[in-house]
Amino acid sequence: MSNTIFQLEPKLIWEQFANLNAVPRPSKNEEKVIAFMMNFGNNLGFETFKDEVGNVIIRKPATPGFVNRKMITLQSHLDMVHQKNADTEFDFDTQGIQMFVEGDWVKAKGTTLGADNGLGVATIMALLKSNDIPHPPLEALFTIDEETGMTGAFGLKGGILKGDILLNLDTEEDDEIDIGCAGGIDVTAKRHYNEKSSVHGDIGFEIKVKGLKGGHSGIEIHKGLGNANKIMNRLLYTGSKYNMRVGALQGGGLRNAIPRESWCKVNLDKTHEVAFLEQFGLVAEDIKKELKVMEPNLSIIIAPSKPSKRVMGLGAQEKLVKSIYAAHNGVYAMSASIPDLVETSNNIARVQVKEGEILINCLTRSAVETAKMDLANALKSTFELAGFEVEFKGFYPGWSPNPDSEILRITKGIYKDLFKEEPKVVACHAGLECGILGQYYPNMDMVSFGPTILGAHSPDERVSISSVQKFWKFLLKILKETPVK
Template identity: 75%
Template sequence: MNIELLQLEPKMVWSNFSKLNAIPRPSKKEAMVIAFMMDFGTSLGLDTFTDDVGNVIIRKPATIGLEDRKMITLQSHLDMVHQKNKDTEFDFDTQGIEMYVEDDWVKAKGTTLGADNGMGVAAIMALLESNDISHPPLEALFTVDEETGMTGAFGLKGGLLKGDILLNLDTEEDDEIDIGCAGGIDVTAVRTYNEKKSSFGDIGYAITISGLNGGHSGMDIHKGLGNANKIMNRLLFVGSKYNMRLAWLEGGGLRNAIPRESRCAINISKTQAADFLFELEKVSAEIKTELAIMEPKLEISIQPCNPAKKVLGLSVQSKLIRSIYAAQNGVYAMSASIQDLVETSNNIAKVSVKDGEIEIACLTRSSVDSAKMDLANSLKSVFELAGFEVYFKGSYPGWKPNPNSEILAGLKQIYTELFKKEPRVVACHAGLECGILGQNYPDMDMISFGPTIKGAHSPDERVSIRSVQKFWEFLLAILQNTP
């Protein structure tokens, strides 16, 4: 357990966060953390069980005098995004997160921190184990696989929860109260190709994109961050004018993370190599200049390597490069009803070209379901024209804002009295589970809030210590003042 974290306030929250982060919990591999939460609940003598998909539910009776209050369901997800720096040796399946404190921030050593959504989980755990905090009847819902499919939320059956109010503790700015979110859909394009023998006299180069910030493909999509897949494709487009031949390509990874790195190997004839390298260096400098403010650590490396024996055919290569060039990446439309809210976007999250197979993985988001499908169909059309087979999967709904929510009015008042200013009432471009949960629990009043977390879904993820203190104070006040 991290001793440094145990000195932070509120100690109950940080202690539980440290215990939680000692448990490997990547998405779709939550068996250990589910067992951990089951042991936690039963050790407290609380009603603890799992449902058919692995969600953990723990119920705690009200403290004396608050038995007649409405039951509050506290909800956070158990899984975390697993991203690491290229020079960090770490196995998310077996290792706990290595954390440290720097000024007001808790960070991880070369990996994602898991504050998304571990801080919410830790706060709920602190409430469940407390003996001196007044609260109404509590129901804790710990969902699984939020980050790569929202499987837990989708699989939760109606009638299982008993709460009247749901507090989702999964947003990342401590001055916001969230009342809506975007829906999303996975768009995947695949095709095969026949590898061709490379030409006699070719020389090889390895191209690497690194040093990008990355980030959350919903919450950070509007920031103008670099997308490693788009940058690499821009360089390959230059090469296509010089009879360059692509051997293999690996860029990005998880759909909900803006890709930070990409690498490939190419062959080119000796007679064209000098001209190709000259223009490639020129375009690389232009890209660095364009992204200098948002991506000051961007690195583009072009190094000689052994020429590949097999490469893509020119026709397939051309269609691949041009389809990625044409595919929408980033913000597609801003909301007309909520100021400064991204309505619709796409993240070209992963591009893989190897062993005769190509895969392009995207995550398309929108707070308007018809706009989500419109952009998804636009991407489908682009990739189908390039000979890809395209399929949709994992579509989930957005959470429609309810500005007249009863619990919203109460939370705004509590926040204002505590912190002497009004909170920002917002909808976000991330995929919160409230929209899905609301399908089976339409009468449950839902609100989302949380501490300030920066760089989620990247190794730069960090959580503000002062913000966690503020978040905890707000949460306790809500429990003592809800009807």
């Protein structure tokens, strides 16, 4: 890792971020980072404990003159999305993130950076460690498993938190104050298929779709980015005309990441080779032309390989390809009440075909609960018609905006005073834990904000250095102007 990181301002944040990024912290396997955070709080001598699901809470008394102010709960999540480029050798379970500085950006070498939500965590750590920053009573809430189900927030019981105001530090545009977010639900489709022995004399090919940008399936779903699963499926649809048979398929991964890569093994009767490759090339070029503005690095490769010994039966393969073709991906509806806000969307996040089993994972989001379920039911119907069993799980609620919030009024005023312009008061299409926490703490006043982070959930993730400085200045002024009890 570049030592330049430790020279960046504010040094207190970047030091904590570097320390945090040395600790492996995948969703659902946060034992190491939980222990790290417990040690951090105990070493500072503050009240530090974890609840029964693993969320860590640290409390720091107010500085002199701020004892009578309302307690602020600062909240961020400990886990990060683990994604890397196919040609990057990296072990997320044992290695720390390799960071470097490029202009105004901090990036990682071929992997996700962990700025989502590590910058929020590091900022809270900086406040806890500081000894010269005036502030009201502080309560730090570090949740677990936000990225794959928000189970930390769901598992947090009422009565544990003492704060009057919650500042969620998990949004990604430094000129925005968030007061609402979308809810989500996982749509998982599964079915068995009969494997068939390959025909003697068949030839094999390996197809790869790679080079896509990927990204956050909430924040960036409106950008028209390529989805590797949809692209691969279009190629397979073309190949079906030539009696092409799928041996294995693996596309995408995490439910909240727009899939960047897909890989497939196929068999083909050699008599169709010339016609198939010609048509495949035409379709591949069409796709690249369609996406050339948003996905200039898209690569579609087909190369000879050893034929698969076992392949899908034609009936099951046809149902797989047609169901994915029919399943909606991307923006489904825009909000009628909030300009430029995506209301409802779906991300076909993962497609796997292996040893007689098909698995398709989708994440459906919406700011409107009924619209979310309408799209989820549409997907369910599509896959059930193709013989899949469909399960809904991973439900999390949205966060309803409160335009009359006291902390919103305060933060808007501070932002305008500091930066001489009005902030954008928005609701976002991503999932934030505020909706869940608000169910358990309905009287807690909440807003969310953060520094500018681009490419979250992808190896292109990066955070603006100047934006972190702006964010820190904003946060410190909020702490100074926290209202009295």
